Each structure stands twice: as structure tokens, then as C-alpha cells.
Amino acid sequence: MSEKVESAQRSVELTRTSTAVYTVRNATGAEMQFGHGDGLFSPVELLLAAIAGCSSIDVDTVTARSAEPTSYTVTATGDKLSEDGATRVDNLNIAFNIEFPDTEGGQKAAGMVERLAKLSHDKYCTVSRTVERGTPVSHTLNVTVGDSTD
Known part of the structure; x- marks a missing residue:
């Protein structure tokens, strides 16, 4: 089934x-x-931002119900490699740096982060799960040359 x-x-x-x-x-x-x-994001930086953003939303949405963070920074890193003339990114990592207020709600929120980050990785973050799965990318081409009947 x-x-x-x-x-x-x-x-x-x-x-x-x-x-x-x-x-x-x-x-x-x-x-x-x-x-x-x-002053522009590169495509690789956008990929890193998408991975960090996806997991951040998963963690933030739930923890914010208990307490607003006083600081919330997530850093996504990866190594751009070149193998036989082809490039890719390896060693992807997301580092959460979150601070909550020293309140009952803040302690509750802080206690959820590890479980939520794992759930995001294992189940909910569409971006990182797609990258890890290695989903194929196809191309559709529609290329024309201007009308030369003048």
C-alpha cells in the first residue's frame, strides 16, 4: 500500500x-x-536562504505561540565544489541561534526548538527534503529568432 x-x-x-x-x-x-x-543574491545564496527560511518558518511558527524570541538568527552554509568541471553545493548546514525571554513561555519555547528542527528536517521543510532527495530538474525550451520578413 x-x-x-x-x-x-x-x-x-x-x-x-x-x-x-x-x-x-x-x-x-x-x-x-x-x-x-x-548587492545581489547569487542563485546559490538563494538556495541557502530557501533552506534556512523553510526550517525557520517551521520552528518560528510553533515557538512564537509560547513566546516571542528576543533574537532569532539562522545561518545556512554550504561548500561550493567543482568536480570535473561541474559545480554543486555540499556540506549543507543550518545553524539556529535563538534566544527567548527568561519566562515560563520562553523556557517552553526553547525546549521545543530541537524537536521542531528535527521535524522540519525529517518531514515538513519542502526545500531541504527536495534537495536531500535529489529531485530531477527538467528543461522546456522555447527559443525563437525575431521575424525577418521586413
Whole structure:
């Protein structure tokens, strides 16, 4: 007996704004610029941000019900490697640095972080679970050359 797989497609649209600079927009209209250059996130940094953000939401949503953190920083790191001319990121790590107030709620929230981070990793964080699984990426190409019938 296999588990039921639920599917809900997600998408973003990327538009080139200049050489190696892009704007990405989601279905709700949120957008950000990234690419290669000063003041821009690189695609690898966006991957790290997605991993850190996904697990942060899982942990923060639950702990904030007990206490608001006084400090909440998550650092995602990875080593960009080149093997036989192909690049990838290895040794991914997420480091949670969270401080809660010294109250009953703060102690309760602090006591949940380890379990919530593990649940995020094992079950809830779509981004890190996708990376760990090694989901294939396909390409669809639609390339044209301008109309030359002038």
C-alpha cells in the first residue's frame, strides 16, 4: 500500500533585467532581484536562504505561540565544489541561534526548538527534503529568432 501523494504546483517567473541580473516574481506579485554582481543574491545564496527560511518558518511558527524570541538568527552554509568541471553545493548546514525571554513561555519555547528542527528536517521543510532527495530538474525550451520578413 503506497502513501497518498498530494500535489500543488508552485511557480515563479524570472525576467532578465540586464546581463546576469534577473527579477523573479511569484503568483502573489512579490518580487526580488538577484544575479551576479554587487548587492545581489547569487542563485546559490538563494538556495541557502530557501533552506534556512523553510526550517525557520517551521520552528518560528510553533515557538512564537509560547513566546516571542528576543533574537532569532539562522545561518545556512554550504561548500561550493567543482568536480570535473561541474559545480554543486555540499556540506549543507543550518545553524539556529535563538534566544527567548527568561519566562515560563520562553523556557517552553526553547525546549521545543530541537524537536521542531528535527521535524522540519525529517518531514515538513519542502526545500531541504527536495534537495536531500535529489529531485530531477527538467528543461522546456522555447527559443525563437525575431521575424525577418521586413
